[in-house]
Amino acid sequence: MAITHTAISYYGLNYVEHAAADFREMLDHGCTTVVLAVTEFDFDFWRPNIPKIVDCAHELGLRVLIDPWGIGKYFGGEQVSKYLQNNIENRQVSALTGEKLPHACFNTNSFRDYFRNFCLTLARETAADGFFWDEPHYALPKSYASITGGAGDDWSCRCPVCMKRFSDYYGYDMPRVMTDDVIQFRWREALWILEDCSRHLKELNAGLEITCCVHATHNSYYVTEHRGYDNWDMVASSPYFDVFSTTIIAWDLPEAFFEQITRRTVEMAKKYGKQSERWLMGYYKQPQDLARIDQMVDLYERLGIDRLAAWTYRGGYGTVLAAPDALGLWDRIGDNYRRVLRKKGD
Numbered sequence: 642m643a644i645t646h647t648a649i650s651y652y653g654l655n656y657v658e659h660a661a662a663d664f665r666e667m668l669d670h671g672c673t674t675v676v677l678a679v680t681e682f683d684f685d686f687w688r689p690n691i692p693k694i695v696d697c698a699h700e701l702g703l704r705v706l707i708d709p710w711g712i713g714k715y716f717g718g719e720q721v722s723k724y725l726q727n728n729i730e731n732r733q734v735s736a737l738t739g740e741k742l743p744h745a746c747f748n749t750n751s752f753r754d755y756f757r758n759f760c761l762t763l764a765r766e767t768a769a770d771g772f773f774w775d776e777p778h779y780a781l782p783k784s785y786a787s788i789t790g791g792a793g794d795d796w797s798c799r800c801p802v803c804m805k806r807f808s809d810y811y812g813y814d815m816p817r818v819m820t821d822d823v824i825q826f827r828w829r830e831a832l833w834i835l836e837d838c839s840r841h842l843k844e845l846n847a848g849l850e851i852t853c854c855v856h857a858t859h860n861s862y863y864v865t866e867h868r869g870y871d872n873w874d875m876v877a878s879s880p881y882f883d884v885f886s887t888t889i890i891a892w893d894l895p896e897a898f899f900e901q902i903t904r905r906t907v908e909m910a911k912k913y914g915k916q917s918e919r920w921l922m923g924y925y926k927q928p929q930d931l932a933r934i935d936q937m938v939d940l941y942e943r944l945g946i947d948r949l950a951a952w953t954y955r956g957g958y959g960t961v962l963a964a965p966d967a968l969g970l971w972d973r974i975g976d977n978y979r980r981v982l983r984k985k986g987d
């Protein structure tokens with residue numbers, strides 16, 4: 642099957658006529674889909690223009706997936722969070738120190754309601770084609786660097802809500818160390834908010850497509866990040882998700898890592914009858930030789946990936962996370978998008 646979906650993320654949306662010019666540039670770069678990164682501030686302040694921007698993308702021929710970008714610092718993303726500004730509770734808590742963290746606890750009813758309302762409102766008010774769950778994660782741990790652990794011994798969340806729910810379920814106090822029960826609890830609770838919201842979205846509009854994009858990590862017998870979505874079987878088997886996606890991989894990692902992640906992404910998606918998606922790093926850093934992008938796209942295609950996506954429009958041009966040659970990187974991704982789409986009819 643040829644790749645027919647080539648997505649680019651887009652943030653900073655404000656004015657419809659400016660978005661229109663950017664959308665035309667995306668079409669010139671072979672994009673079929675825009676991942677619209679809607680921040681909590683956009684939602685709060687620019688709401689009247691969001692449906693118009695979605696309509697504009699449609700009129701020009703782009704599909705639109707909404708990404709509640711960095712929401713509550715629960716999803717990936719650099720944006721600031723109004724939820725955290727307006728709530729001094731409902732935060733994740735470090736298991737080892739008991740400190741509150743600058744991340745919303747997505748197992749609290751408060752954040753679950755906030756997230757559902759954010760997404761359902763956008764689903765009602767816009768004609769978006771779907772939603773994109775962008776690197777959902779617990780704040781901690783970030784990584785286990787060695788097979789014996791160590792670097793990432795602290796974890797979250799051990800807030801009052803999580804602790805109560807744990808003890809109600811297991812019948813004993815939530816431990817401070819990450820036991821098997823804690824791991825299972827974290828997986829189950831982490832999936833709940835996304836499944837609940839996805840179910841509500843599909844009840845509202847059965848045609849809405851849900852992509853769940855998790856961190857591209859080993860999750861092997863020895864090394865895992867324990868960020869809550871590292872049990873790929875649990876995520877990919879969810880009946881509420883249509884696309885199983887794994888995030889960008891830094892260009893300086895070896896090809897074997899790209900290959901391993903991509904193989905597992907395809908296998909997992911196929912196993913549960915989902916579309917598979919792989920991301921390209923299109924901001925911040927670029928490969929020394931841009932031809933590496935062509936090679937990785939070939940690799941993804943050869944291994945059977947259904948969808949390509951890149952972060953972000955214009956290589957992050959003008960931001961602190963711009964690639965050194967942001968526009969050159971964007972052009973090379975565009976060349977690749979046009980190249981794979983040309984094979985559609987083969």
Ligand SMILES: [Zn+2]
Nearest residue numbers: 746798800803
């Ligand atoms: Zn919690």
